[in-house]
Amino acid sequence: MSHSKRSNIFLLDAERTTWHDETLWFVRQKRDKAVYATPEFQELRQLASDIKDHTLSRLDFYLQQFEENARRNGVQVHWAADAHEHNQIVLGLLKRHGATRVVKSKSMLTEECHLNPYLIKHGVDVVDTDLGERIIQLRDEAPSHVVLPAIHLKKEDVGDTFHLHLGTEKGNNDPQQLTETARQHLREKFLVSEVAISGVNFAVAETGSVVVCTNEGNADLGVNLAKVHIACMGMEKLIPRLSDLSVFTRILTRSATGQPITTYTSHFSKPAEGKEMHVVIVDNGRTKQLGRPDFRNSLKCIRCGACMNTCPVYRRSGGHSYDFTIPGPIGAILSPNIDMRKHASLPFASTLCGSCTDVCPVKIDIHTQLYKWRQVLGQEGEIPASKKWSMRLLSRVLSKPAVYGLGGKVARQGLRFLPHGLTHGKGYNPWAIARELPEPPKQSFREWYAQQAVK
Amino acid sequence: MKVALFIPCYVDQFYPQVGIATLQLLEKLGVRADFPKQQTCCGQPMANSGCERDAIPVYHNFVDAFDGYEYVVGPAGSCVYHVRKHFDIIEQTPAVQHVRTNTYELFDFILNVLGINEIPGSFPHKVGLHLSCHGQRGLHQANESEMTPVRDGQLRRLLSSMQGLELTELDRNDECCGFGGTFCVSEAGISARMGQDRVADHVRNGTRVLTGGDMSCLMHLEGIVRRAKLPIKVMHAAEILNGAIL
Numbered sequence: 001m002s003h004s005k006r007s008n009i010f011l012l013d014a015e016r017t018t019w020h021d022e023t024l025w026f027v028r029q030k031r032d033k034a035v036y037a038t039p040e041f042q043e044l045r046q047l048a049s050d051i052k053d054h055t056l057s058r059l060d061f062y063l064q065q066f067e068e069n070a071r072r073n074g075v076q077v078h079w080a081a082d083a084h085e086h087n088q089i090v091l092g093l094l095k096r097h098g099a100t101r102v103v104k105s106k107s108m109l110t111e112e113c114h115l116n117p118y119l120i121k122h123g124v125d126v127v128d129t130d131l132g133e134r135i136i137q138l139r140d141e142a143p144s145h146v147v148l149p150a151i152h153l154k155k156e157d158v159g160d161t162f163h164l165h166l167g168t169e170k171g172n173n174d175p176q177q178l179t180e181t182a183r184q185h186l187r188e189k190f191l192v193s194e195v196a197i198s199g200v201n202f203a204v205a206e207t208g209s210v211v212v213c214t215n216e217g218n219a220d221l222g223v224n225l226a227k228v229h230i231a232c233m234g235m236e237k238l239i240p241r242l243s244d245l246s247v248f249t250r251i252l253t254r255s256a257t258g259q260p261i262t263t264y265t266s267h268f269s270k271p272a273e274g275k276e277m278h279v280v281i282v283d284n285g286r287t288k289q290l291g292r293p294d295f296r297n298s299l300k301c302i303r304c305g306a307c308m309n310t311c312p313v314y315r316r317s318g319g320h321s322y323d324f325t326i327p328g329p330i331g332a333i334l335s336p337n338i339d340m341r342k343h344a345s346l347p348f349a350s351t352l353c354g355s356c357t358d359v360c361p362v363k364i365d366i367h368t369q370l371y372k373w374r375q376v377l378g379q380e381g382e383i384p385a386s387k388k389w390s391m392r393l394l395s396r397v398l399s400k401p402a403v404y405g406l407g408g409k410v411a412r413q414g415l416r417f418l419p420h421g422l423t424h425g426k427g428y429n430p431w432a433i434a435r436e437l438p439e440p441p442k443q444s445f446r447e448w449y450a451q452q453a454v455k
Numbered sequence: 456m457k458v459a460l461f462i463p464c465y466v467d468q469f470y471p472q473v474g475i476a477t478l479q480l481l482e483k484l485g486v487r488a489d490f491p492k493q494q495t496c497c498g499q500p501m502a503n504s505g506c507e508r509d510a511i512p513v514y515h516n517f518v519d520a521f522d523g524y525e526y527v528v529g530p531a532g533s534c535v536y537h538v539r540k541h542f543d544i545i546e547q548t549p550a551v552q553h554v555r556t557n558t559y560e561l562f563d564f565i566l567n568v569l570g571i572n573e574i575p576g577s578f579p580h581k582v583g584l585h586l587s588c589h590g591q592r593g594l595h596q597a598n599e600s601e602m603t604p605v606r607d608g609q610l611r612r613l614l615s616s617m618q619g620l621e622l623t624e625l626d627r628n629d630e631c632c633g634f635g636g637t638f639c640v641s642e643a644g645i646s647a648r649m650g651q652d653r654v655a656d657h658v659r660n661g662t663r664v665l666t667g668g669d670m671s672c673l674m675h676l677e678g679i680v681r682r683a684k685l686p687i688k689v690m691h692a693a694e695i696l697n698g699a700i701l
Binding site (some may be wrong): 001007008011017018021025032035036082219220299314315316317332347348349350351352353354355357358359362371374375377379383388391392394395398399400401404408410411430431433435436437438439440441443444445446447448449450 | 462464467468469470471472474475490493494497498500501503504505506507508509510512513515516520527531541543548557561573574578589592593599600601603611627629630631633634635636637639640641642643644645646647648649651652674675677678679681682
């Protein structure tokens with residue numbers, strides 16, 4: 001199903017669309033306030049972009065440096081070529097420890113690899129401990145945003161979910177009480193879990209350590225209570241030095257939620273006494289994207305979600321309309337790399353307004369890449385045949401001034417004399433669903449101009 | 456100064472009054488402009504649809520039409536941006552390079568080439584300015600809210616210089632209207648919703664005349680205003696400025 005069809009479903013509930021748009025716009029405004037108050041923000045963006053550019057240009061070197069240093073710290077490093085291999089590695093580690101109870105803090109990579117269903121299929125009780133992630137896990141849904149995974153849900157939806165799964169009173173939508181219920185419920189899970197899985201926000205090559213940023217402290221609780229910590233990371237998460245980190249921690253949450261810094265920025269460098277720490281480094285299409293000069297820039301993404309909050313299309317269509325782990329503008333340039341045919345409509349789910357590019361804290365030229373993906377999809381035959389042929393015809397008309405002049409005249413006459421019901425047929429004229437067509441004038445500009453010349 | 460008028464296809468066909476206002480405004484500001492009749496379109500509809508290659512003959516026609524002029528001036532930020540940014544796929548002959556660098560959006564031309572910062576006229580109405588994304592973020596004609604809270608820009612400056620004109624302060628200063636070229640057809644639902652939200656912001660804040668530098672955004676917004684029968688008049692900024700100068 002195309003993005004447009006899925007977004008039409010979302011749009012049916014006009015009130016919820018308004019609420020979704022306003023909620024995310026509120027986050028965008030919080031971001032603005034935090035950014036305006038940081039005069040050096042544009043310099044930080046440039047610096048962050050430069051560091052990422054440099055890292056990507058020598059990714060092989062930094063990956064090896066990271067592995068070497070991590071091993072020296074006593075961390076076991078694993079490499080996965082794709083999602084399936086990643087899942088196998090994680091399951092293998094669980095089996096080795098005979099673990100069936102796992103807590104997991106937020107990780108878009110494990111979502112991308114569909115780790116949860118894989119582990120559940122193999123008899124593992126895996127529990128997401130980020131509150132938003134837990135809510136959607138109970139509902140068996142995918143996250144609709146990278147930072148705010150349950151932003152598509154209202155508190156009433158959460159109340160119903162908790163009533164169904166956690167036994168809260170029916171109709172209890174009080175956020176404080178619901179949070180307390182989740183806290184008690186998760187505490188039970190934390191205490192009995194043998195293994196904790198976390199994502200990775202940044203991996204520091206120089207120290208071989210990984211950095212995890214959370215607002216709820218759930219990664220720390222999980223990791224410190226469990227015997228084994230498995231950190232799963234995409235191979236683009238590297239930064240060269242520890243001193244580079246501050247650049248990213250300063251832009252990450254300002255861009256994401258407008259906070260100066262995340263509540264918890266935790267460094268995991270080595271296993272605690274008697275415990276194990278593993279890092280799984282995953283490719284899953286990233287090398288391919290690195291090899292596409294027009295699109296490699298997308299690998300700089302630090303998953304702040306700012307492009308989603310600012311995107312006027314995302315705000316009105318919801319994250320699920322993208323049907324990809326990473327939704328919004330950034331997802332629309334990452335997804336065709338994974339499956340061009342399936343995600344062919346996503347680069348067109350944009351007006352190319354460019355706000356995503358301006359808001360991006362690592363300066364990814366998102367709207368330029370959207371435009372370039374459109375050309376790739378056009379050349380690969382992944383656009384609708386009707387569009388392909390109408391554009392070819394349009395080009396014929398517009399490259400011949402005489403044909404264009406005549407065609408315009410005929411079309412205008414048609415619009416002027418045909419009845420409104422015929423020119424505004426909603427079945428064949430999408431423009432007319434919500435809009436009036438322009439009133440066709442008697443004369444085009446060029447006709448008027450020619451007449452002036454005669455006078 | 457040899458200046459050519461670039462009147463985009465949809466302005467030519469549906470909004471000749473915008474072309475006329477552009478020509479007359481330039482004349483009032485001391486510029487005589489020709490209209491080379493070989494011109495048709497900048498090729499953006501094909502290119503934004505993923506059919507950039509089909510647009511190549513249209514690009515060549517554009518360059519041929521305007522070859523030999525010192526400046527090409529058009530009342531449409533989006534089309535001008537397309538010429539400047541996306542004519543990079545054809546051979547960069549001196550003619551192509553010249554046309555790309557010297558195609559100007561009308562108000563950019565007035566401020567930065569002619570050096571005119573004020574318009575001597577009056578327009579005593581509450582005017583809502585719609586910033587077109589390609590003009591604002593593509594051609595840097597106005598400040599971006601992603602960068603700064605300061606609301607400034609070429610068109611804002613010219614309009615504010617007019618007597619009696621009051622600009623609407625919008626809740627969302629520079630959000631996209633949702634037109635997006637062929638986006639308005641392929642994503643008709645979202646496009647309409649974005650346009651309706653944009654218009655609602657203007658209604659809420661008292662706009663009586665809705666204006667901007669890009670007739671394409673305005674065509675879409677006008678379609679919504681007329682469908683909803685709202686008491687808002689939609690005019691290209693060239694019409695306002697031209698009408699105000701006696």
